Amino acid sequence: MHIEPICLNDSQFYSINSFPTISDKLYTYPEICVVYEKSFQFKFTGILVINDIPVIVFPKNYKLPMESKDIIDQAGTLIRVFLRYRNEPIHELDENTYLFGDKNNNNSRITTAIRIMEDYRMYGYLHRELVISSTTRKGRIDWAATVNKTIPTVNHNRVVYDAPIIRCSMVDNENIVYKLHRYVISQCIKMWGWLFGINLSNEMEYEKLPCPITEAIFSLKAELRNVYVQREINVINMLISYLTAESGCEKKYNKEILGTQYFNIIWESICGYLFNNKYSVLSSLVPQPEWESKIVSGRISQRPDVFAVDEKRLYILDAKYYNFKLNLPGWHDVVKQLFYRHTVILNLRKKRGIKLLPKDTEVKNAFLFPGDEDEVLQYIGRVFVNEIDDLGEVKAFAINQKMAMQTYAYRDNDNYRKQLLKELGKNV
Known part of the structure; x- marks a missing residue:
């Protein structure tokens, strides 16, 4: 047997009576969970472990499936979205507390457990x-x-x-590394077996830590000095990380948190991957406004989310993470996109300097929203300034969020990414 996760949604209200442990443990974390008199509401997307029970908080407006198996599959996708996003080269400072943990929140037991399980499923135990x-x-x-x-x-x-x-x-069934690996795997399966479709065997259920955690960590570090196989080095380091986190968890009131209050930033990364973002290569096409003053100094920067290139077209894409049925981009967002396009076109037409794209490259604008329709790219509509054709327009599209997250998490499905770009070209 293994522990079944609790799956909830960001921004949705839940009864305290239905989930008393969650509200009790998180009432001192109002930045991620607001507890009211009879209900509570997450302001957060991610994974929590509370009293050794995994809690999966899906993004706001995410449509949870009806079947338990589908929910578990999609929970696994969300976890892997975070595991991949943690490896992105740049993060906002505000994200770090719950994305990487701090002195009050060591979330490495979550991340390490998933990696240990993936290794175990492929290669089994470390044998001596x-x-x-x-x-x-x-x-x-x-x-x-x-x-x-x-x-x-x-x-x-x-x-x-x-x-x-x-x-x-x-x-050697008595080898300390083998025993510690078996113990950690049994603990991981108890909590995360549902994610891999692995049930805890009767033998695993009674695995005990063969020695105190401090002694276990010391033994593993000693073993590292005599190991030269890369896989074994990786696994032993993961075991050390897991046991260190487990020791810390016992002192931190059985609560671990991995996630973010800023899933909109992750949505930008997802869209960037889906459309093979070329902004880092083409950033010089975007001129930066400058202040000239003898009294004050200041800098203004403009940075589009995604630059996608297809044949003789450049798409300036703005990832918007909210429910387009309830909210639409306002004046600031629309004008920003129109200005991006205007300045990029002027830069392309300049005769001097290195030409990153042909002078006649067509420049198009689009908003990208998360959606739940089955079609590859759902056309929502367009926004423009009437009778001012030179400014162009910004079209809006919804991408199936489940498929987008899955493609990003597993770095797969190149055909889907090509199809997205093809559909964008047809509709913009």
Whole structure:
């Protein structure tokens, strides 16, 4: 058996009576969970472990499926979105507390457990072997020991060793590294087995920590000095990280948090991956406004979310993480996109300097919202300034959020990404 996760949504209200432990443990964290008199509401997306129960908080407006299996699959996708996003090169400072943890929140037991489970599913336990001598097991004959320790017989003028000594290897079940790996795997399966479809066997259920955690960590660090296989180095480091976090968790009131209050930033990264963001290469196409003053100094920067290039088109994409059925981009967002396009076109037409794109490149604008429709790219509408054609327009589209997160999390489905760009080209 394993623990089933609790799956909730960001910004949705839940009864305290239905989830008393969650509200009790998080009432001192109003920045991620607001607790009212009879209800509570997350202002956060991510994964929490409360009293050893995993709680998955999906993004706001995310449409949870009806089937338990589908919910678990999509919870796994969300977890892997965060595991990938943590490895992105740049993060906002405000994200770090719950994305990477701090002195009050060590979330490495969550992240390490997933990596340990993935390794275990592919390669199994770390084994240490004993070499033994036997006359009954199968293996290679140890001729030196056989000649020195056994008495041969003579048969047809030939020397025959009827009971040769065999050298063979067997798993050392008492090895401390093997025991610690088994213990950690059993703990990971109890909490995260649902994510991998692995049930806890009767044998695993009774795995015990073979020694105090401090002694276990010391033994693993000592083992590292004698290990040269990269996979073993990685696994031992993960075991050290997990046990260190487990020790800290016992002192931190059984609460671990991995996530963000700023899923809109992650949505930007998702859209950037889906459309193969080229902004880092083409950023010089975007001129920066400058202040000239003898009294004050200041800088203004303009930075589009995503630059997507397809043949002779440049798409300036703005990732918007909210419900387009309730809210639409306002004046600031629309004017910003129109100005991006205007200044990029002027830069492209300049005769001087290095040409990153052809002068006749067509520049188009679009907003990208999360959606739940099955179609690849749902056209929502467009915004423009009437009778001012030179400014162009900004079209709005919704991308199936489940498919977008899955593609980002697993770095797969290039055909889907190509199809998105193709559909964008048809509609912009």
